[in-house]
Amino acid sequence: MTAVAPQAPPARPPRRTPVWRRVLAPLLSLVLVGAVFFWFLPQFTSLSDVWSAVRGMSWAELALLGAVTVWNLATYQFVMVATMPALRLREATVSTLTTTAVSNTVVGGAAISLGLTYAMNSSWGFSRSRTSVSLLLSGLWNNFAKLGLPVLALALLAFSSTPTTGRLLAGLAGIAGLVVAVVLLGLLLRSRESAARIGRGAGRVASVVIRPLGRPPVRGWDQATTKFRDRTVLLLRARWHWLTLATVVSQLSLFVVLLVALRAVGVDADEVGTVEALAVFAFARLLTAVPFTPGGLGVIELALITGLSAAGGDRALVAAAVLVFRGLTYVLPIPLGVGTYLFWRHDRSWRREPNSAPRTELVPETT
Numbered sequence: 001m002t003a004v005a006p007q008a009p010p011a012r013p014p015r016r017t018p019v020w021r022r023v024l025a026p027l028l029s030l031v032l033v034g035a036v037f038f039w040f041l042p043q044f045t046s047l048s049d050v051w052s053a054v055r056g057m058s059w060a061e062l063a064l065l066g067a068v069t070v071w072n073l074a075t076y077q078f079v080m081v082a083t084m085p086a087l088r089l090r091e092a093t094v095s096t097l098t099t100t101a102v103s104n105t106v107v108g109g110a111a112i113s114l115g116l117t118y119a120m121n122s123s124w125g126f127s128r129s130r131t132s133v134s135l136l137l138s139g140l141w142n143n144f145a146k147l148g149l150p151v152l153a154l155a156l157l158a159f160s161s162t163p164t165t166g167r168l169l170a171g172l173a174g175i176a177g178l179v180v181a182v183v184l185l186g187l188l189l190r191s192r193e194s195a196a197r198i199g200r201g202a203g204r205v206a207s208v209v210i211r212p213l214g215r216p217p218v219r220g221w222d223q224a225t226t227k228f229r230d231r232t233v234l235l236l237r238a239r240w241h242w243l244t245l246a247t248v249v250s251q252l253s254l255f256v257v258l259l260v261a262l263r264a265v266g267v268d269a270d271e272v273g274t275v276e277a278l279a280v281f282a283f284a285r286l287l288t289a290v291p292f293t294p295g296g297l298g299v300i301e302l303a304l305i306t307g308l309s310a311a312g313g314d315r316a317l318v319a320a321a322v323l324v325f326r327g328l329t330y331v332l333p334i335p336l337g338v339g340t341y342l343f344w345r346h347d348r349s350w351r352r353e354p355n356s357a358p359r360t361e362l363v364p365e366t367t
Helices: 019-043 047-055 059-083 089-105 109-123 128-160 165-190 192-213 221-265 274-287 299-310 315-331 333-346
Strands: none
Touching: 047 315, 059 089, 059 128, 059 221, 059 315, 089 109, 089 333, 109 128, 109 333, 128 165, 128 221, 128 274, 165 192, 165 221, 192 221, 221 274, 221 315, 274 299, 299 315, 315 333
């Protein structure tokens, strides 16, 4: 008599996220954006005042604003090229503009942008491994910059004016956070054993945090940190200085667009100094670490207008400068990204066979 192997129980269908959870985040984003643009902003200025401020710019100011805007758009690619060996600047331009357009227009666009990045890089012959390393390191350095800029701004403020207790505490907290992050990264890259220890320690902390929520302890963080170390250590040792320089240039280039917009609409240095503007910009950027809305829409405008006005800028002119700045750095990349996406879809001259891009010893390749 032939034995019949027991059948495995049918797999449970994946749990569907409740509709209200899927709707809640976009709804809250819309409410926030609507509150900023239809209630908060009219208290500072009107579209006619903004247009009057723009029309009041000289041709030289408009040319300078255009030049720094183009330069800022160009710097988006530097970080990607630094973290992606053999990627050409033209390919990085298409990728970054396209993904920026998605991130600026779609709630949860970060996930879609990741998928697009993998698809584009794959069409140019790059493996998923190389793309993953690039995304990990560019994201990590971007967060380092968001932590570091407020520290730099507060340090400069301390030299230019009498530091307050609040500024000193904020600066010390920022320095501590940045130092801890850098030290942990250094230990993680030192050896596989230290990477595993950091992963286990972080896992224990995370387990304690989520225990009151009824969640089980996290597992596998030691393997994840070891894998991250193995995949990134060679590239970081060879290019960490170029990656750091590219990240700093990109962040400061974005600030320069804001500064030029302020000066062009009439907010001079006696009202809002360069260091004060940098401090407000840095803390507004820090808020985008949590993606409340696509591209920080509404959040950044609120933070910049209130901060620059509190620093001494004329409310109407500050609002005009911030809207010009966001038009050039948030709105402008959207049509440009649509164009680069259509180009990628229809142009085949840059395509390569899968995994046929020039190999590099800096990134271990799998698929």
